[in-house]
Amino acid sequence: MEEKIRHVAIIMDGNGRWAKKQGKVRTAGHYQGVENVRNIAIAANDLGVEVLTVFAFSTENWKRPEEEVSYLMKLPSVFFKRFLKELMEKNIRITMIGEMDQIPKETAKVLQAAIDDTKANTGMILNFAMNYGGRREIVLAAQAYARDVRDGKASDTISDEQFGQYLMGAQFPPLDLLIRTSGEYRISNFLLWEIAYAEMIFVDEAWPDFTPELLKQCLDQFKQRDRRFGGVK
Template sequence: MIERLKNWLVGYQKEETQKPGDEERMEVLKKGPMPRHVAMIMDGNGRWAQKRGLPRIAGHRAGMKTVRHITRVADDLGIEALTLYSFSTENWKRPKDEVNYLMGLPEEFLRTDLDELVRRNIRVGMVGREDELPDHTKRAIEGFKEGTKDNTGMILSFALNYGARSELIHATQRIIEDVQSGKMDKEGVSEALFDQYLYTANLPDPDLMIRTSGEVRISNFMLWQLAYSELWFTDELWPDFSRELFYQAIDDFQRRSRRYGAV
C-alpha cells in the first residue's frame, strides 16, 4: 500500500487547464446573472481514494488540486466570494492520522499557492472556530490572511472546524452577552443584526451551493445563510469535479427564477 501511494503521488499531476471553447463558454456565462457568492461542500475524497485502492489521504491530496483549479475558474468568472467546506466540527471523529493530515494541508497550500493568490488579487479568510485548531494550522491561516490582506478581489474562505449549529449557538451567546452588558436592547435584535454575529459577517449569503459525491443534504453547513440559496448536486466525487461541471452549475443557476418567497 505504501509503495502504491508513493508511485501515485509521483504520477498524479492533475492540473486542469482551459480547453478549446472554454473562453467562449465563460464569456457567455458572464453575460448572465452571476452568483455573488458560491459555497461548496467538497465531498467524496475518501471514496475517490478507496475506488483506486489508495489511502484516504491520497483523496485529500487530489482534492486539494481540485480546490486550486476551481478557485481559478471562480475568479476568472468574476465571482465575488467562494467558500469551501473543508473540515466540519464532526470531522474530528475521523482517524487521528487522517485528521493530522487534513490539519497540515493549510501549511502545504500556503507554501504552494500564496504567490498565485496574491497575483490574482484573491483575499483568503476562514469561517469556523479557529481557537480550537492546532497551532501550526492557525499559523498557516494567519499566513494566508496576512499575505492577502491588501487584496481586493474574490474572497476565498475555508470553512474549517465549522458547524452551523455551533455557529448559531455561538452567535446567540454573543448577542445575549451584549444585551446583558447594555450594548444593545433586545428589541434591536433583527435578522440583519444576527448576520453580523455569524462567522460569515463579511460575506453576502451564498446565491448558489454546490455539493459533490451524490449526497443531497447540506450536512450542518450554513443553515442560516442558505435560506434562499439555489442548491446544485452532482454525483461526481470532489477530486473529479471539473471546470465543465462548474460551468454547468452556473448555467443552471442562471436559468432559475429566484423569487425569495414571492409569487
C-alpha cells in the same frame, strides 16, 4: 432576467471514495482534493464569483481516525506552500470562518499567515470553513447577541438582518448557491443560517473530479433559476 451570482459555497465531498475507487489510500484523495481547491478557486475567480466558501474541515470531522485528522491538519500548509503565490498574482484574498483556537497551533499559524499576506488583495475572497459547524455558528452568534443585550449594547428585539451581523461570515454577501459533490443529498451542518434562500445543486462527481467546466455548468444553471425569495413574480 439572468441572476448575478456573488457568493458560492461548496461541500467538497468524496475524497475518500475517490481514492478507494482509484485503489489508493484515503489520504491520497484528500491530497488530490487540495489540488482541486486551487483549480476551482482560479476558475471561480475568472468567472466573476465574489466569494467562494469551501467546507474544508467540520466540527464533526474530529471524530475521524486520529491519523486521518492529523493528515488533514497538514493540508493547509501543503496548499499555501504550493499555491499562495499564484493566488496572490490573481489578487485573491484568503479568509476563514470557524473556531481557529481549537486548531493545532502550526495549522492555525499557516492559515493566519495566508490571511495576513492576502488581506490587501481586492479580488475574489477564498473563504475556508475550517473547524466550522453551522449549529455552532448560530449558538456563538446567539451568545454574542445575549452579551450585547446584557451590556446595553443591543436591543432585546432583533431582526433577521441584525442577527445575521453576529455570524462568522457577516461581512460576505448573502449566499447564492450551494454545491455539493459526490452524489450526496444533505447539508452536513454547513451554513445553516446562510442557506435560507440559496439555490442548491448536487452533482455526482467526487470533489477531485469536479472540474472548472462543471463549475461553469452549475453557475449557468443557477442563472436560469427563478429566485422568488418566498414571494411571487
